[in-house]
Amino acid sequence: MINLDSYAIFRDNRKTLRETSKDDSNPNDIQYMTSSETEVVNFDLVKRHYVNKLNLSEEVATSVDAIALLEDGILFIEFKNGKVNNREIKDKARDSLLIFLEIIGENIAFSRSNVDFVVVYNLEKNPLPRQVQKGKLQETPSRVVIADRIMAKANKEFICFDLERYEKLYFRNIHTYSKERFEEYLQTLQLD
Secondary structure, three states, X not given: OOOHHHOHHHHOOEEEHHHHOEEXXXXXXXXXXOOOOOEEEEHHHHHHHHHHHOOOOHHHOOOXXXXXXXXXXXXXXEXXXXXOOHHHHHHHHHHHXXXXXXXXXXXXXXXXXXXXXXXXXXXXXXXXXXXHHOOOOOOOHHHHHHHHHHXXXXXXXXXXXXXXXXXXXXXXXXXXXXXXXXXXXXXXXXXX
């Protein structure tokens, strides 16, 4: 497995997971998606340095909020406290993956075997994924919980935001978790 600290761009752009989850879109109501003080790579800053070295504007690429070293791979993390835009999430996953792979000198086969992607979202602001909306069911957070439980019984995970197509194509695993479920997930990880 790679050592993120052997790359200056990763080593020099570290923050806590809590800080990378910060939503300051409303200066009067700053919120955090996690309270974890685990140190991670702030990938927004990595992207900024990467595109600036190319003499490009930061707007040419999007990025996930953080990457963390797992015991057996790399975890890309995107926090969405507001309404999730499927296209925006896909763009962040793609742009971040391309930048990351170029920095470490690897190809997509590496990410398929070693990189997981998780979107942490606010369930209250994203009560029902589009895949389920087609039947025009009432939008309630409980429907997502029910779908998640059914998938768990089948030993599968319910993936929101039309991201399931990228699992095994670009990423080893994809997860979409409410911020509460993400806290549970963090307890199961061996973050280095």
